[in-house]
Amino acid sequence: xxxxxxxxxxxxxxxxxxxxxxxxxxxxxxxxxxxxxxxxxxxxxxxxxxxxxxxxxxxxxxxxxxxxxxxxxxxxxxxxxxxxxxxxxxxxxxxxxxxxxxxxxxxxxxxxxxxxxxxxxxxxxxxxxxxxxxxxxxxxxxxxxxxxxxxxxxxxxxxxxxxxxxxxxxxxxxxxxxxxxxxxxxxxxxxxxxxxxxxxxxxxxxxxxxxxxxxxxxxxxxxxxxxxxx
Numbered sequence: 001x002x003x004x005x006x007x008x009x010x011x012x013x014x015x016x017x018x019x020x021x022x023x024x025x026x027x028x029x030x031x032x033x034x035x036x037x038x039x040x041x042x043x044x045x046x047x048x049x050x051x052x053x054x055x056x057x058x059x060x061x062x063x064x065x066x067x068x069x070x071x072x073x074x075x076x077x078x079x080x081x082x083x084x085x086x087x088x089x090x091x092x093x094x095x096x097x098x099x100x101x102x103x104x105x106x107x108x109x110x111x112x113x114x115x116x117x118x119x120x121x122x123x124x125x126x127x128x129x130x131x132x133x134x135x136x137x138x139x140x141x142x143x144x145x146x147x148x149x150x151x152x153x154x155x156x157x158x159x160x161x162x163x164x165x166x167x168x169x170x171x172x173x174x175x176x177x178x179x180x181x182x183x184x185x186x187x188x189x190x191x192x193x194x195x196x197x198x199x200x201x202x203x204x205x206x207x208x209x210x211x212x213x214x215x216x217x218x219x220x221x222x223x224x225x226x227x228x229x230x
């Protein structure tokens with residue numbers, strides 16, 4: 001815990017001097033849904049662990065100095081769901097729904113927990129991060145990414161206005177604000193931005209031995225996630 005605290009303090013000062021806003025970090029329960037309003041399954045969906053057609057993911061402590069499961073708004077104001085410290089809770093991920101026949105085969109769809117980190121981050125028109133708490137009017141300029149690991153290779157499937165490595169343009173995610181308290185948004189819904197170019201298209205990257213992300217191909221991703229504090 002001491003090491004983690006020191007790292008967080010160091011990150012705070014580094015980001016503050018860089019002009020990046022640093023805010024309080026706190027848990028935010030997430031509900032991942034399985035079906036859209038027409039009954040079609042989302043390509044990324046829940047494990048139905050504590051629900052039918054959806055599941056709730058809340059932070060669970062107790063795995064050494066790290067949470068076993070973590071759903072949070074982090075110190076940058078992004079939403080994160082981390083499953084990699086446990087193996088009971090999972091996400092269904094579909095990384096092989098290619099946009100056309102020229103894309104290479106993607107990993108097999110399935111329930112994943114190993115290395116899984118789902119996240120969403122929003123930006124203003126200048127590319128600056130906008131914390132979720134400030135999204136009182138929502139945003140259509142957001143990312144949705146998920147890291148996962150089938151076997152020995154780690155992948156990232158992401159749609160974003162700012163990609164993590166070289167790759168073709170993707171679609172975007174939208175974040176809607178459902179409730180405001182004390183001038184800040186406290187409840188959000190994350191969905192694909194269906195009005196944007198390349199709607200529901202995500203880039204798939206793999207992590208090479210040096211940790212660099214290498215473009216694989218383009219695949220569709222659909223989802224609906226609700227996060228709330230508290």
